[in-house]
Amino acid sequence: MIGSDKLDIAVVIPCHRVAGSICDVIASITPDIAHIICIDDACPENSGDVIDEKYSSDPRVHVIRHGINKGVGAAVVTGYREALRKGAQIVAKIDGDGQMDAHQIPRLIALIAAGQADYTKGNRFYSLESTATMPLSRIIGNAGMSFLAKMSSGYWELFDPANGFTAIHSNVLAVLPLEKLSERYFFETDMLFRLNTLRAVVTDIPMPAKYGREKSGLNETHSLLTFPFLHARNFLKRIGYNYFLRDFNIATLNMVLGLSSLIFGLTFGVASWHAASAESVLASPGTVMLAGLPIIVGTQLFLNFLAFDMSNQPSVPIHPRLSRA
Secondary structure, eight states, rough: OTTTSSEEEEEEESSOOTTTTHHHHHHHOOTTTTEEEEEEOTTOOOOOHHHHHHOOOTTTTEEEESOOOOOOOHHHHHHHHHHHTTSSEEEEOOOHHHHHHHHHHHHHHHHHHTTSSSSEETTTTTTTTGGGTOHHHHHHHHHHHHHHHHHHOOOTTOOOOTTTOOOHHHHHHHOOOOGGOSSSSTTHHHHHHHHTTTTOOOOEEOOOOOSSSSSOOHHHHHHHHHHHHHHHHHHHHHHHHHIIIIIOOHHHHHHHHHHHHHHHHHHHHHHHHHHHTTTTTTOOOHHHHHHHHHHHHHHHHHHHHHHHHHHHHOOOOOOOOOOOO
């Protein structure tokens, strides 16, 4: 493993309804991983007991149990806290259902170990060949959610935001507000939002995906109803943090003036149209211009803001400048 002879690596595995696959997942993790932290999130299949029964003699394997089901995000946060307590320098996270190849962990941590990234994540869509076995509904759904995640997180160059095959440097992990992260399936995209507020460098790593008979616990209907709202909330927070609280620049002016012009033009245009319709007369050319020009100018200014935001990607890793002390 790249750098594993010098770095203390931990792997966090949230466990819920994975009793049939978790032992194979642990067995596939190479011996040079220092810590394997499994979180039994009140698993009805008693995954923790299954792990203890087979790996009780492996000092690397540690099981933590939640008394109640808290969600995959909460389980990962529990694992993160334990990894920090154990002194791990890089913490990878994989799922316990066997859909992630643990042999890919060296590729996942390589850029972090080399000081070129703070956080890495898998991208199942990088290779066209790897998507051939992917369900069409997942491809379509991921494309839509990826666009929303780009807006809310600010990482416009990333794709596959819900990919849970990740790694992070412990210095970055230590300064993240773990208590504020989403406790359930919005966890991965919420992580990206929080990382952006720190200006952490996040990089996609092309990864193959395996799809078996495992059923996701994600409620798709609930996600369609709640995720857009959560993305909108994070987008507004990110804009407030990055363009008003921490900085005020030309992009901020473009956004403020652009939105103000758009709102004025639309409001004036609708009001003028309604008044003209009530009197059964045509609006004058001056009225049309007074409504149309602010809309055109406002749209251009807001597009300028979006162009700046898309180019404003973190490029210098922060973990060498941070300390866990």
